[in-house]
Every structure is written in structure tokens, then in C-alpha cells.
Amino acid sequence: MLIYIDGEFLPKSEAKVSVFDHGLLYGDGVFEGIRSYNGRVFKLDEHLERLYDSAKSIMLEMPISIETMKETVLETLRRNHLREAYIRLIVTRGVGDLGLDPDKCPNPCIIIIADKIVLYPQKYYEDGLEIVTVSVRRNYAEAINPRIKSLNYLNNILAKIEGKQAGAEEVLMLNPEGYVVECSGDNIFWIKNGILVTPPVHMGILEGVTRNSVIDLAREAGIRVEERVFTRHDLYIADECFLTGTAAEVIPVVKIDRRAIGDGQPGKITQRLIAAFRQLANSTGTPIYTTD
Numbered sequence: 001m002l003i004y005i006d007g008e009f010l011p012k013s014e015a016k017v018s019v020f021d022h023g024l025l026y027g028d029g030v031f032e033g034i035r036s037y038n039g040r041v042f043k044l045d046e047h048l049e050r051l052y053d054s055a056k057s058i059m060l061e062m063p064i065s066i067e068t069m070k071e072t073v074l075e076t077l078r079r080n081h082l083r084e085a086y087i088r089l090i091v092t093r094g095v096g097d098l099g100l101d102p103d104k105c106p107n108p109c110i111i112i113i114a115d116k117i118v119l120y121p122q123k124y125y126e127d128g129l130e131i132v133t134v135s136v137r138r139n140y141a142e143a144i145n146p147r148i149k150s151l152n153y154l155n156n157i158l159a160k161i162e163g164k165q166a167g168a169e170e171v172l173m174l175n176p177e178g179y180v181v182e183c184s185g186d187n188i189f190w191i192k193n194g195i196l197v198t199p200p201v202h203m204g205i206l207e208g209v210t211r212n213s214v215i216d217l218a219r220e221a222g223i224r225v226e227e228r229v230f231t232r233h234d235l236y237i238a239d240e241c242f243l244t245g246t247a248a249e250v251i252p253v254v255k256i257d258r259r260a261i262g263d264g265q266p267g268k269i270t271q272r273l274i275a276a277f278r279q280l281a282n283s284t285g286t287p288i289y290t291t292d
């Protein structure tokens, strides 16, 4: 495996960063998780735009243009001869001293890891997931804005730990006001009387690339989509529920806090959207190899 670090492609054992990198010392940096299907990178422009937006928000000046970054991601995939891959793109604040001051870090560090994708077990797509609400709240936008995909994921990790203790694969997170916002690493949708609902981004969620694709696909299929505030009660009485994320794609939820959702089986609209998403992911995207 060859890993890109600051202009070089290095073997895994040699791909290292300094212990003075503020990404390590403080979680100061931004990242993306991207996938390629069938030799094409899915929604690469959208992921890069979110990365550059996250960097702008934390005042991290990207050392290379978005076009160069795009080409570097594709080159990393080529060097590793990958067609179906998970790509982790990381930009840290870079090396500084032991203080917080980001101005002491003149050179951000860019890392690109491209690996074979590990898929969720097929049974979750057939039988659906069971999720539980955790006590850890999604952060205030005024503290660490969930719209920034930063290297500081402790909020989500604390939620994940609580979920694992309860035996759940994924967890439901509320914002500080108690409204449902998202999961530890996925966005949430539900359906009632044929209307698809998901929280608006200003409530304190990561604006998922998969989320946005699913909203578009649903609208194209003539399904009404509403981005609005809702509570756990709305979820408990929903007909269907599903999660979206780069790794998970579209995954059905059949139980929330021990309550069966609808008839306790993956719903019809959910199944349609799973199929529509797979079709889109397998037929679009930026080609990695010129022969594609």
C-alpha cells in the first residue's frame, strides 16, 4: 500500500507524521471519507468542496488547489491499483510547538490513504439495524460546529462507546435542545404517510454527501422531502427509517429504543432508495483510469 504524505507516495511502514503535528496534539485539522465504485470516485467534487469549506471555517489555508487535490486523490488510487476503494483524505494543521496557537504551524500536512473497502454485513441491509439514543449530545454549533468535518471526533466517539455498551451498531444523537439530529457517523431519515423527513443542516449535523444524493434521488422519484425539526416521538411512530453515509450507503433502521418502526421490517420506500442509490453509485463518478 502506498500512502500519499506531503508530495510523496510512501509504503505504509514509512508513512509517518511528527508527534508535534497539531492534528495529533489537538485534533486540529479536517478530513473526508470518500468511496470509489467500479473504477469511479463517487461525488468527488462534493467531498472536496466540503473539505475545503471545513478548512475555511477553521482558518486552515489549503496548501494546494482543489484541482491538484483532485488529481492527487486519483493518482493515489492509481498507484494502489484500486477500483473499489475507501479513501481517507486528511489535512492537519501541521507541525507546531506544544501550545495551541495555529499560527505556529506554517505548513498543513496532507495525507491520502486509499484502501480496500470493508463493507457492512449484508444482513443489516436485509434485516435492518437496531439503534438506541445515547446521553451524549451532538455538539453546539457554537462549540465545535458539526458542519465542520474536523479531526476532533471525540463527541461522536463518546456516543459510539455508549452505543456499544448498549449493544447497538449505531446510535441516535440529539442536539442540546433535545431534537433528533444524526447518528455517530450517519445522517437520519424517516418516512410517514409517504413524506420523507430529515433534519436541516442548521440544526447541527454534518451535511452528508450521501444525504444530499438521497434527497435528490427521492425528489426525482416524486417523493416529497421535508428538511425540518422533529423529536424522537416522530421517529417512534414513523412508517420507515433509514441512515445514510459514505460507508453505510443507505441502511434500514427497524428498531429505535426498543420500539419497532412500522412493521419492524425495512420499508418499501427505503428499499427503493437503497436500489436507486446503488444504481447511481455504480454508474456515475470521476473515472480513475483513462480507459474507463
Ligand code: PMP
Pocket (backbone or CB within 6 Å): 033, 156, 182, 183, 184, 185, 186, 187, 205, 206, 207, 208, 209, 210, 211, 244, 245, 246, 247
Ligand atoms: N454524520 C456524521 C457525523 C459523519 O461522520 C458522517 C460521515 N461518516 C455522516 C453524517 C455521513 O456523511 P457522508 O454521507 O458524507 O459520508
